[in-house]
Amino acid sequence: MKKYILTSLVAMLFVGCQTADDVNSDPHATYETTPEALITYAQKELSDYMTTPSVNENNFRLTMQYWQETIYVNESNYDFTNRNVSNNVWIDNYVNVLKNLDQAKRIINAYVPTFQEAATWPGIKQNQLAVIDIMQVYTFQILVDTYGDIPYTQALDIDKYPLPKYDKASDIYTSLIDRLKTDITNLSEDSDAFGSGDVFYKGDISKWEKFGNSLLLKLGMSLADVNPTLAQATVNQAISGGVMNASGDDCKFQYLDSSPNENPVYQEVTSRNDFIAGKTLVDYMKSTNDTRISVYYRGPIGGQYIGQIIGAPGAFGSFSKPGTFTRDATTPGILLSYTEVAFYLAEAAARWGIGGSPSALYTTAVTSSFSDWGKDADAAAYLAAHPYDASNWKKSIGEQAWVAMYNQAVTSWNFYRRLDYPQLVAPTTAIPNAGGKVPVRLQYPPAEATTNGSNSAAASAAIGGDKLTTKIFWDVN
Incomplete structure (x- = not known):
């Protein structure tokens, strides 16, 4: 695809090594780019958010009580206001990820292929748009699971909707499931997509199909307690479509041993x-x-x-x-792993008898985690001492998922809120706004109250109050 000169570009940076031209370029101007460059950047930003332990941005290793701070313990006590954490999470996902993906989509839709490209372009275009939309679905789910009601239908057209309305979180979930089903159907292994510009899967459409179905499984499991009918239908479709079945299917961002691209x-x-x-x-x-x-x-x-x-x-x-x-600067960032998928499958079997034996699937999930960390030889003995407990499957799966998701803390937070295990206790020094509990959502960014006050206030009222203790719609227990 030829390069395009963009009339507007939000937060576009280049991931590769700088050249003399890069250094001398005005960072606030707009330059030629391609969808591939935007995809690479969006993938890195998405991985950075899910991976970083920065107290300015992603504090879930602290929230899930994996780590503790040495001196400045505000975030361990759930004071996320001091560092504008919510503002940073909002900007990272809406601007750095979603808006760049949207810009890539606009370029692709506007592109007129050359005579030589005309025969293959329709298939490539369809794959590219599907891959972009899958990443947008993934990102919107993160935002819903973090805040509840959020801007969605009007979120990315800032020219038309400079003050976007907030959509109902449950409605967004239904839309995300429908979008994802269409995206998976549109993927075709007969055509290419983004090639090496796709850091996650290097253009391997068969991997994107597994990722799409695994994400569909994740969306379905999130609805297990609040909409079991839709949840089961979604989970069944995901499994029949083909989810991840080995660690080689993991969605990862490979970091490099050089600045600024280290983990x-x-x-x-x-x-x-x-x-x-x-x-x-x-x-x-x-x-x-x-x-x-x-x-x-x-x-x-x-x-x-x-x-x-x-x-x-x-x-x-x-x-x-x-x-x-x-x-290790090159440790990959994990977006979605086979181990995570294996725990969803174990949970689906425990809840509804879907997909096989809960005990066997629990064993597979725990074993996969041990394998992830190079402890394969120790899995059998551990499982013998800590077998699946059918009488309290939420405890069995919840506690083991908590341990396994040690390097996927955002994901761990979801397991914790849905399964209510482990039974974490908030520190006695936690801020009063936490109500003596581990937070179950982030509060809306203060910047939204300032710039989009009416819509932000309406959303706060709709969800039952803009509090750390206000549960996301699917967290009903």
């Missing part, structure tokens, strides 16, 4: 000594003799892994630290 966890943990192990997970893993602890954390103290009390500061040298994988 954002590496950037955070190697620049400051801000994070130590959280007592909640450390104590749980010690009590279950979980050998993954040696990968999750480093620095045993006197032969023992030690985590700090959640919400309390702690000297860096007195507690275990995040594992060595966090100090």
Whole structure:
């Protein structure tokens, strides 16, 4: 595809190495670009958000009590206002991801192929638009699961809707499911898409099909308690369509060993000594003799892994630290993993008898997590000591998903809110706005109240109050 000169471009940066021309270019001007460049950038921004432990942006490793802060413990106590966390999450997903994907879609729809391209362009175009829309579905789900009602139908046309209305979260979910079904149908392995511009799957449409069905499974499972009819239909369609069935299907962003493209966890943990192990997970893993602890954390103290009390500061040298994988610049960012999918399948079987034996699928999910962390040989013994409990399947699946999603903290938060396990306890030092509980949503960005006040206020009223304790519509227990 030929390059286009854009009349407007939101937050466009280039992921590759800089050249002399890049350095001398005005960063506020608009330049030639292609959909591939926009896709690469959007994928990196999406991965960065899901991966980073930055206290300015993604605090879910703290919320899920995997890590604890050393000195500045505001975020461990759920003070997300001090650093404008909600504003940053909103901008990252709406501007850096969704708007760039939307711009790529506009370029593709406007493109007139050359004579040589005319025969193959329709198939390529259809694949490209499907891949873009799948990523938009993924991102909108993140936003709904974080805030509840959000701008959706008017969100990306800022010229027509500079102050977009907020749509009902349950309606958005229904729309996302319908969109995703269409996207999966439109994918064709007979045509190309974005090639190497697609960092996730390098243009492999068969992988995008599995990702799409796995995302459909995830959307369906989120609705399990609030709309079981739609949930089961969606889950059945996802499974029959073909979800991820091996770790090779994982959706990952491969980071590089050079600035600015290192893993954002590496950037955070190697620049400051801000994070130590959280007592909640450390104590749980010690009590279950979980050998993954040696990968999750480093620095045993006197032969023992030690985590700090959640919400309390702690000297860096007195507690275990995040594992060595966090100090590798090339550790991939994980968007959706086979292990995550395996836990959804176990949950679907436990709830509705879909897809097989709950016990067998639980075993598959836990084993997959051990394999992810290079502890394959230890999985069987662990499962023998901690088998599936049919009498309290939410506890079995919820606690094991919590452990397994250690490096997918945003996803872990969803499992926690849906299954109500593990039973995390908020620190006594938590801010009053948390109501003595672990947060179940983020509050709307203050910037929205300032610039889009009427719509933001209406949404706050519709969801039952703009609070950390206001549950997302699917979180009914």
